[in-house]
Amino acid sequence: MYHMTSMTDPHQGQFRLSMLLYDSRYRSMTIQIIALIGFLILVFWLLSNTAQNLADLGKQPSFGFMSEPAGYDINQRLLEYTSQDTHLRASLMGLLNTLLVAAMGCIAATFIGVFVGILRLSPNWIVSRLAAVYVELFRNVPVLLWIVFTMAILIETLPAPSAFRKGEAAMSLWDTVAVTNRGIYIPEPLFSNSLGNIHLFGQSSLRFDISLDLLAIAFVFLGGLFISRIIKRRADVTQEATGERPTTWYWRLGVVVVPTTIVLTLLGLHLGYPELKGFNFKGGTHMRNSLIALWLALSIYTGAFIAEIVRAGILAVSKGQSEAAGALGLRSNRIMSLVILPQALRVIIPPLISNYLNLTKNSSLAIAVGYMDITGTLGGITMNQTGRELETVLMLMAVYLVISLTISGVMNWYNESVKLKER
Amino acid sequence: MKKSAFLGALTVASIAASAAVAQDASTLDQVKERGKLNCGVATGVPGFAAPDANGRWEGFDVSVCRAVAAAVLGDSDAVEFIPTTGKTRFTALASGEIDMLARNTTWTFSRDVDLKFEFVGVNYYDGQGFMVPKEMGVTSAKELDGATVCIQTGTTTELNLADFFRANDMSYEPVPIETNAEAQQQYLAGACDVYTTDASGLAATRSTFEDPSSSVILPEIISKEPLGPLVRHGDNNWGDVVRWTLNALISSEELDITSTNVGEMSAAAGDNPEINRLLGTEGNLGEMLGLDAEWAKRAIMANGNYGEIFAKTIGEATPIGLARGLNAQWTDGGLLYSPPFR
Numbered sequence: 001m002y003h004m005t006s007m008t009d010p011h012q013g014q015f016r017l018s019m020l021l022y023d024s025r026y027r028s029m030t031i032q033i034i035a036l037i038g039f040l041i042l043v044f045w046l047l048s049n050t051a052q053n054l055a056d057l058g059k060q061p062s063f064g065f066m067s068e069p070a071g072y073d074i075n076q077r078l079l080e081y082t083s084q085d086t087h088l089r090a091s092l093m094g095l096l097n098t099l100l101v102a103a104m105g106c107i108a109a110t111f112i113g114v115f116v117g118i119l120r121l122s123p124n125w126i127v128s129r130l131a132a133v134y135v136e137l138f139r140n141v142p143v144l145l146w147i148v149f150t151m152a153i154l155i156e157t158l159p160a161p162s163a164f165r166k167g168e169a170a171m172s173l174w175d176t177v178a179v180t181n182r183g184i185y186i187p188e189p190l191f192s193n194s195l196g197n198i199h200l201f202g203q204s205s206l207r208f209d210i211s212l213d214l215l216a217i218a219f220v221f222l223g224g225l226f227i228s229r230i231i232k233r234r235a236d237v238t239q240e241a242t243g244e245r246p247t248t249w250y251w252r253l254g255v256v257v258v259p260t261t262i263v264l265t266l267l268g269l270h271l272g273y274p275e276l277k278g279f280n281f282k283g284g285t286h287m288r289n290s291l292i293a294l295w296l297a298l299s300i301y302t303g304a305f306i307a308e309i310v311r312a313g314i315l316a317v318s319k320g321q322s323e324a325a326g327a328l329g330l331r332s333n334r335i336m337s338l339v340i341l342p343q344a345l346r347v348i349i350p351p352l353i354s355n356y357l358n359l360t361k362n363s364s365l366a367i368a369v370g371y372m373d374i375t376g377t378l379g380g381i382t383m384n385q386t387g388r389e390l391e392t393v394l395m396l397m398a399v400y401l402v403i404s405l406t407i408s409g410v411m412n413w414y415n416e417s418v419k420l421k422e423r
Numbered sequence: 424m425k426k427s428a429f430l431g432a433l434t435v436a437s438i439a440a441s442a443a444v445a446q447d448a449s450t451l452d453q454v455k456e457r458g459k460l461n462c463g464v465a466t467g468v469p470g471f472a473a474p475d476a477n478g479r480w481e482g483f484d485v486s487v488c489r490a491v492a493a494a495v496l497g498d499s500d501a502v503e504f505i506p507t508t509g510k511t512r513f514t515a516l517a518s519g520e521i522d523m524l525a526r527n528t529t530w531t532f533s534r535d536v537d538l539k540f541e542f543v544g545v546n547y548y549d550g551q552g553f554m555v556p557k558e559m560g561v562t563s564a565k566e567l568d569g570a571t572v573c574i575q576t577g578t579t580t581e582l583n584l585a586d587f588f589r590a591n592d593m594s595y596e597p598v599p600i601e602t603n604a605e606a607q608q609q610y611l612a613g614a615c616d617v618y619t620t621d622a623s624g625l626a627a628t629r630s631t632f633e634d635p636s637s638s639v640i641l642p643e644i645i646s647k648e649p650l651g652p653l654v655r656h657g658d659n660n661w662g663d664v665v666r667w668t669l670n671a672l673i674s675s676e677e678l679d680i681t682s683t684n685v686g687e688m689s690a691a692a693g694d695n696p697e698i699n700r701l702l703g704t705e706g707n708l709g710e711m712l713g714l715d716a717e718w719a720k721r722a723i724m725a726n727g728n729y730g731e732i733f734a735k736t737i738g739e740a741t742p743i744g745l746a747r748g749l750n751a752q753w754t755d756g757g758l759l760y761s762p763p764f765r
Binding site: 056057058059071073074082083084152160163181182279290367368370372376380381383384385386387389 | 509510513514517533534537538539558559567568569570571576577581582584585586588589595596597598599600601608609612613614615616656657
């Protein structure tokens with residue numbers, strides 16, 4: 001503002017070119033413009049050089065290859081996919097796998113981090129030391145090594161399916177779960193009176209199905225929760241008016257559990273158990289050890305960072321707060337959950353965002369254990385089979401950028417809602 | 424994995440920055456000026472490309488690199504061996520990081536035409552096979568329905584495998600893996616039932632097992648895998664140098680020129696005009712390539728002719744134990760057939 005006013009000042013002398021350099025009002029502007037021009041020239045040179053060299057190699061940038069058949073199979077696919085689908089759909093499978101492991105990792109890392117962060121502040125010497133050892137051990141070794149190490153442990157220590165055939169290993173939890181070195185097979189929910197699926201996007205590469213069963217269950221369950229809230233609000237009103245709180249817990253539980261159970265029974269819910277057939281276990285849900293290794297390693301590694309953030313957040317809350325709460329007669333766990341944590345969250349959330357982003361980006365190390373994330377499909381096999389390095393890497397960068405910006409956006413919104421309201 | 428994105432970015436950067444250099448000087452001039460051949464090889468496949476106990480690279484593919492270095496630079500040790508994985512090899516070649524790739528790479532249409540590479544010939548006729556533990560009792564690849572299969576990602580085997588199981592209406596669980604060593608670890612731990620790659624690679628991998636007889640290679644060969652060295656598209660002169668070095672190794676076996684008698688045979692012109700032309704005692708073939716007259720002699724002296732290299736690195740007397748089979752000379756019923764030196 002100061003510059004603007006001085007520039008329009010009518011009492012200024014004649015403008016001379018040398019003032020661009022010697023007059024402190026214009027100098028910074030001059031330098032910035034020169035720097036900007038230099039930067040643009042550099043960008044232009046890089047772009048034109050790349051385009052020229054690609055043209056010389058006879059490789060015009062083009063994204064047409066994305067609609068050609070991929071030709072390769074993907075082991076973990078969250079939607080239906082065959083090797084005859086397009087590269088675009090193969091990339092979509094990879095994207096979903098990335099999102100799956102990132103979401104699972106963020107949730108697990110948060111639980112581990114909050115738990116260990118609180119333990120580190122424990123007055124119990126052994127507990128706080130153990131937590132410190134965990135943090136230092138995992139924070140100071142590269143995450144790639146943890147991923148490879150976890151995978152090696154899973155592969156080398158767990159029994160192969162052939163051991164089950166020979167009777168050297170047995171299924172756990174009353175024969176419902178099979179823990180093998182190819183992953184863990186757990187029972188899957190099946191519906192004998194299934195309502196079928198809604199098919200979206202026809203035959204295109206982005207097609208997907210929505211299970212009507214899940215939709216119905218979610219609808220009834222959420223409806224139950226909503227009614228339960230209404231009952232709670234009624235009880236609150238009664239309590240305010242009469243000072244007596246009606247006992248409503250069985251109602252509140254009932255409106256959620258009973259309709260959901262009825263729907264599940266109508267749909268014919270039963271569990272499909274894994275069973276050893278041929279080379280592998282069939283049936284049940286297969287959590288591949290590549291997923292487990294990546295998930296565990298990422299969440300334990302990031303959990304160590306989150307633990308430090310949580311500790312810092314708790315220590316940032318003034319000691320007077322817990323002393324005051326103690327003086328009011330609150331027990332230490334109530335002090336933590338009612339007084340300390342809500343205030344600490346304001347300090348914790350911003351650095352937590354960057355750790356979620358780190359975890360998501362670190363998930364691109366997946367190929368080290370053969371997990372087919374987007375780097376493995378689009379940035380790996382597709383890039384290799386089509387030879388489109390420039391295009392695939394650009395798309396890959398765009399995908400990670402969008403994921404990261406989305407996480408930031410959501411977390412910033414959450415931060416707004418918990419931060420100190422100044423009135 | 425970070426590496427691939429990094430390499431991709433590197434390609435972008437290096438295509439941007441260095442390909443301009445590549446156009447000014449031909450690859451042949453660059454190699455001569457550098458005094459070293461940058462040769463891309465596998466990260467470690469016994470018999471084909473692996474460092475020995477002293478860290479010196481040895482093997483069937485490595486010998487091609489050494490022969491080219493001997494022909495161009497006069498020193499079979501003037502080679503920088505750059506290990507590449509199935510995923511990184513093409514990027515390395517396209518970006519100019521390596522001058523040639525000798526890494527059991529299958530010659531396919533799309534690699535030749537779409538990826539803009541030039542395959543200079545075939546040094547090993549291979550096919551994709553399956554290896555399973557003997558105790559499993561499997562005798563045919565058609566019995567593999569439902570099996571978990573380890574594959575090296577970024578290879579033609581990945582696509583062949585998908586086609587084979589689809590054509591036979593069988594299901595399988597692919598386990599993608601970066602390197603041969605990782606595949607071996609998973610296979611031996613039983614994390615996959617089957618390991619699939621080129622049959623020669625299977626034999627090479629099996630030879631390193633504690634008990635090689637515990638695994639069997641199934642009889643089915645599900646694909647044609649002509650493996651050969653390749654260079655970048657566009658520098659035809661350099662392509663010719665690598666092509667005719669390979670042909671010199673093949674022709675010399677046919678003409679009974681070996682590493683032991685090549686010195687004597689090249690001392691003076693003999694009765695066979697083709698030998699004379701090849702060894703530079705007659706004509707000026709070397710000059711046409713931009714090399715000197717003794718280029719082929721040095722290439723042969725480096726590791727011997729094709730037959731000698733085969734016998735020394737992967738032949739029946741070695742732990743790999745591969746028979747010549749398709750890779751015998753055409754005069755012995757094989758497919759090796761070098762165009763004439765004329």
